[in-house]
Amino acid sequence: MSQSPSNYEAVIGLEVHVQLRTASKMFTRVAAGYGQPENTLTDPVVLALPGALPVMNKEALDKTIKAGLILDCTIAPVCKWDRKNYFYPDSPKNYQISQYDQPICVGGSVEIELPGPSRNVMGEHKKIPLTRIHLEEDVGKLNHGASDSLVDYNRAGTPLMEIVSEPAIHSADEAFAFLTALRTAMVQGGISDCDMEKGQLRCDANISIRPAGETKLGTKVELKNLNSISFVRDGIAHEIRRQIAVVTSGGAIVQETRDYDGQTGASQSLRSKEMAHDYRYFPDPDLMPVKVDEAWQAAIRATLPEPMFDRQRRYMDQFQLPYTLTSVLVPQLALGAFFEEAAQLSGKPQAAANWIANDLLRELAAAGVDLAGSKVRPTHIAGLVKLVESGIISSNSAKEVFVEMFATGDQADAIVGRKGLQQSTDTGELERWVADAIAADPKAAAGFRGGNEKALNAIKGAVMKASKGKANPQLVDAIARKQLEA
Known part of the structure; x- marks a missing residue:
């Protein structure tokens, strides 16, 4: 049989x-x-x-x-x-x-x-x-x-x-x-x-x-x-x-x-x-x-590159990167070296890896150029990461900055200054925007006070709209909670 x-x-x-x-x-x-x-x-x-x-x-x-x-x-x-x-x-x-x-x-x-x-x-x-x-x-x-x-x-x-x-x-x-x-x-x-x-x-x-x-x-x-x-x-x-x-x-x-x-x-x-x-x-x-x-x-052994899977394991261990990011970064030696320099300059390996694996590779593919032909270098990535991490610009503004950075080769801080994209950290101004948003949406305010966390998003969204996206989201969240819980 x-x-x-x-x-x-x-x-x-x-x-x-x-x-x-x-x-x-x-x-x-x-x-x-x-x-x-x-x-x-x-x-x-x-x-x-x-x-x-x-x-x-x-x-x-x-x-x-x-x-x-x-x-x-x-x-x-x-x-x-x-x-x-x-x-x-x-x-x-x-x-x-x-x-x-x-x-x-x-x-x-x-x-x-x-x-x-x-x-x-x-x-x-x-x-x-x-x-x-x-x-x-x-x-x-x-x-x-x-x-x-x-x-x-x-x-x-x-x-x-x-x-x-x-x-x-x-x-x-x-x-x-x-x-x-x-x-x-x-x-x-x-x-x-x-x-x-x-x-x-x-x-x-x-x-x-x-x-x-x-x-x-x-x-x-x-x-x-x-x-x-x-x-x-x-x-x-x-x-x-x-x-x-x-x-x-x-x-x-x-x-x-x-x-x-x-x-x-x-x-x-x-x-x-x-x-x-x-x-x-x-x-x-x-x-x-x-x-x-x-x-x-021995002379040839001194020129050997780090094996791809060894490098991937190192990125996951040393930089705490997830598998999804390492699998994108390690197949190309040049891309890995680009990431390591950006990680060192920014001090934030995962943030640098996200910008490279997602935004940079997307723009390179759309433009039909390789990494060597890119105007964006590790210093650009590091500068952008620092602006976001320090709260100077929002994540949404950073997306806009990256596209401009890729097109022009200008550093992120120069683009932020030219376009006036700095987040507002003026607490007095933020408090007024929050108060106006709460007054304009009593239903959302009542929902939050009743235990509905998601209701706070309506208040925060109104503040971001009033500030044209320049309000610091973390500060808005803290101020809104304080005013609603008062």
């Missing part, structure tokens, strides 16, 4: 290719880049002309070591280069320089956060172990037309990391969280821009299912052409459902490679994969092994 879908467990391993952000390609001085006319970023090394020899790009090695340190990998004391032999038009040499049995990074993990019960609640955190990270050169790109296929070698030779996870992911949500966290770590480390539309981050997923409680791996299916993180999640969810449907109907999973179409949500078989390819790896005779000593590692 077949099992129900809930009795199956998915087992997923990801192979993630990350293009490094370097000035030049992996084994030549020719520029690395995107969007240039076809076949202009080439030279004799890229095109594999006779006699052209490779020379290693140290920046690419530095960034791969940095990626490994960020992800808690063991950095190999010696790594070497191998030729991965295959014949395909995107590889002009008919082999790819890669790393086979001695990769530069071994082990490590990626910390992920799974969706919580709501957007306002932190989800479960866990670490997904990695098998390895190795460094290689990218291949060219085939552009398929109606009657022909053309190859562009601009991408060929670009430094490329392959980050391989253990088969330790068990849901589409976990895969999505893995890629999101990995992408953030690589961007924050300055290692890659990870733009999937430009091919800077590419992912293949190996997916199998097995009965719950089983330890043996099932027959795996490789899913390709997952060209956005959302499509990775959707494609894996689709493949898990497909495999369960096959097995529960009495069929068997065939080891194959499938193509997933994110637009239609369907997949199709590309080719069967009965056994591993024999790439006939052998050491590259033109490249020497690389020794990575402790001094090299």
